[in-house]
Amino acid sequence: MTHELPNALKDAGLKATPARKHILDLFSADCKPINAEYIHEKLKGEKINQVTIYRTLASFELAGIVKKIELQKGSAYYELAGKHHHHVVCVDCGKTEGFEICGVDKISKDILKQSSQFKTISQHSLELFGMCKSCSKG
Amino acid sequence: MTHELPNALKDAGLKATPARKHILDLFSADCKPINAEYIHEKLKGEKINQVTIYRTLASFELAGIVKKIELQKGSAYYELAGKHHHHVVCVDCGKTEGFEICGVDKISKDILKQSSQFKTISQHSLELFGMCKSCSKG
DNA sequence: TTTTTTGCAAAAGGTTTGCAACACG
DNA sequence: CGTGTTGCAAACCTTTTGCAAAAAA
Numbered sequence: 001m002t003h004e005l006p007n008a009l010k011d012a013g014l015k016a017t018p019a020r021k022h023i024l025d026l027f028s029a030d031c032k033p034i035n036a037e038y039i040h041e042k043l044k045g046e047k048i049n050q051v052t053i054y055r056t057l058a059s060f061e062l063a064g065i066v067k068k069i070e071l072q073k074g075s076a077y078y079e080l081a082g083k084h085h086h087h088v089v090c091v092d093c094g095k096t097e098g099f100e101i102c103g104v105d106k107i108s109k110d111i112l113k114q115s116s117q118f119k120t121i122s123q124h125s126l127e128l129f130g131m132c133k134s135c136s137k138g
Numbered sequence: 139m140t141h142e143l144p145n146a147l148k149d150a151g152l153k154a155t156p157a158r159k160h161i162l163d164l165f166s167a168d169c170k171p172i173n174a175e176y177i178h179e180k181l182k183g184e185k186i187n188q189v190t191i192y193r194t195l196a197s198f199e200l201a202g203i204v205k206k207i208e209l210q211k212g213s214a215y216y217e218l219a220g221k222h223h224h225h226v227v228c229v230d231c232g233k234t235e236g237f238e239i240c241g242v243d244k245i246s247k248d249i250l251k252q253s254s255q256f257k258t259i260s261q262h263s264l265e266l267f268g269m270c271k272s273c274s275k276g
Numbered sequence: 277t278t279t280t281t282t283g284c285a286a287a288a289g290g291t292t293t294g295c296a297a298c299a300c301g
Numbered sequence: 302c303g304t305g306t307t308g309c310a311a312a313c314c315t316t317t318t319g320c321a322a323a324a325a326a
Contacts, residue, residue, distance in 0.1 A: 020281090090256070103241050103245060129262060136257045136258060187308050190308075194306095286319090287319100290313100291315105294312095295308105
């Protein structure tokens with residue numbers, strides 16, 4: 001149960017509280033986007049308040065430990081901030097798969113070139129939606 | 139005040155009520171993404187209930203008249219469902235600009251080719267975030 | 277001990293629902 | 302006239318806030 005981010009909390013200037021260590025462990029263990037509800041459910045043995053989870057996610061995001069992603073599932077999802085990547089989401093079961101292909105930087109340059117109103121583009125969101133193999137059976 | 143979508147309601151099997159006509163006019167007039175609050179504000183003279191606005195947006199989306207877009211501004215935005223395009227959003231003032239460049243279909247093909255889990259990709263969201271010229275001054 | 281962090285309760289913000297009254301076609 | 306639509310009130314769900322108690326360094 002030792003996490004792969006041993007000094008992430010200290011480096012971020014965050015005190016190493018049980019709640020934070022457990023949540024960090026969860027991120028390391030399940031390498032997939034998770035939301036507050038999932039964390040609360042997975043850690044229900046630890047009796048961590050939902051508010052603490054929201055605050056922990058906010059501080060992790062501020063510290064650059066995790067990244068918030070918009071999967072259009074009605075709540076905010078987070079995952080470890082690692083290599084730049086995007087996701088395919090199954091519209092049926094919600095399963096996600098990451099991918100590293102991303103041509104958006106080139107698109108951004110083209111946009112700026114032809115844009116009358118924008119000066120810089122610093123971020124982007126790109127999510128694909130489709131059917132996974134299990135759900136498209138039958 | 140005649141709208142550019144004269145038969146959109148009839149074609150969709152929706153009754154041409156005042157609320158729907160006004161909301162449709164708004165979409166035609168302001169060719170930009172708008173949300174429920176904006177509609178409510180713009181049409182406050184018409185005394186249209188918020189619930190009616192939400193239901194109208196839902197029925198318009200179902201009918202394919204409008205498209206919901208995720209601008210990460212805390213509420214759902216909609217715009218007329220026309221040519222496929224995406225947006226740049228100013229992280230400072232929220233201004234949006236549309237653009238038609240989109241290389242995502244090609245990316246989707248590549249993803250599917252290398253994906254172990256997904257069979258089809260049917261939609262995507264792509265939004266860029268940056269600073270508009272007014273906001274990056276100073 | 278000092279500064280964070282947590283829990284609780286409550287509120288906020290956007291959106292949805294149930295139901296009766298209303299109005300389009 | 303009949304079915305679809307609206308308004309009202311209330312619920313819902315996720316997320317945020319205020320404040321005092323608890324805990325990390």
